[in-house]
Amino acid sequence: MFVLDYLKSFFQNTSNKFYYLSLIKEEDNTFSIHGLWPQYSDNSYPTFCKPVNFDIQQLQDLLPELNKVWYSNRNDNNDFWKHEYEKHGSCVFTQITEKEYFEKTLQLYNQALSLGLPDKYYNKNTKKCLIPVDLNFKFINN
Numbered sequence: 001m002f003v004l005d006y007l008k009s010f011f012q013n014t015s016n017k018f019y020y021l022s023l024i025k026e027e028d029n030t031f032s033i034h035g036l037w038p039q040y041s042d043n044s045y046p047t048f049c050k051p052v053n054f055d056i057q058q059l060q061d062l063l064p065e066l067n068k069v070w071y072s073n074r075n076d077n078n079d080f081w082k083h084e085y086e087k088h089g090s091c092v093f094t095q096i097t098e099k100e101y102f103e104k105t106l107q108l109y110n111q112a113l114s115l116g117l118p119d120k121y122y123n124k125n126t127k128k129c130l131i132p133v134d135l136n137f138k139f140i141n142n
Helices: 002-012 056-069 077-087 098-115 117-121
Strands: 018-025 031-039 128-133
Touching: 018 098, 031 098, 031 128, 056 077, 056 098, 077 098, 098 117, 098 128, 117 128
Parallel strands: none
Antiparallel strands: 018 031, 018 128
16 A cells, blocks of 8 residues: 555656556466656656657667567557657657667566566556656666
């Protein structure tokens, strides 16, 4: 209960910027990445903040892992990653490259799994997890 009280207090202050690592529980009970989303509060977030040029070539060495854990159930993966980068990656609160955005998300995903965070933040109604991450890309209150 302390964690929920802390997060509720944290989120009520809209000056507290943070990120959500968004995960989806798949049919086989594993978790895949939906995205890394900059947030102003628990339900307020920036989108499409600046023009960015998505270049799949920048992600060549990450593609095997991206295809395994950050994939689209609806569209082509390249289109999905482009959308995530343009909508959310363009709003990251620190200056990072496209590749760094995807690398950081993969690192957080792997760390979250090793810490058991998806089960802690899993919402059975939405089949999703929104795991809070601070501006230094560290999990909040874990």
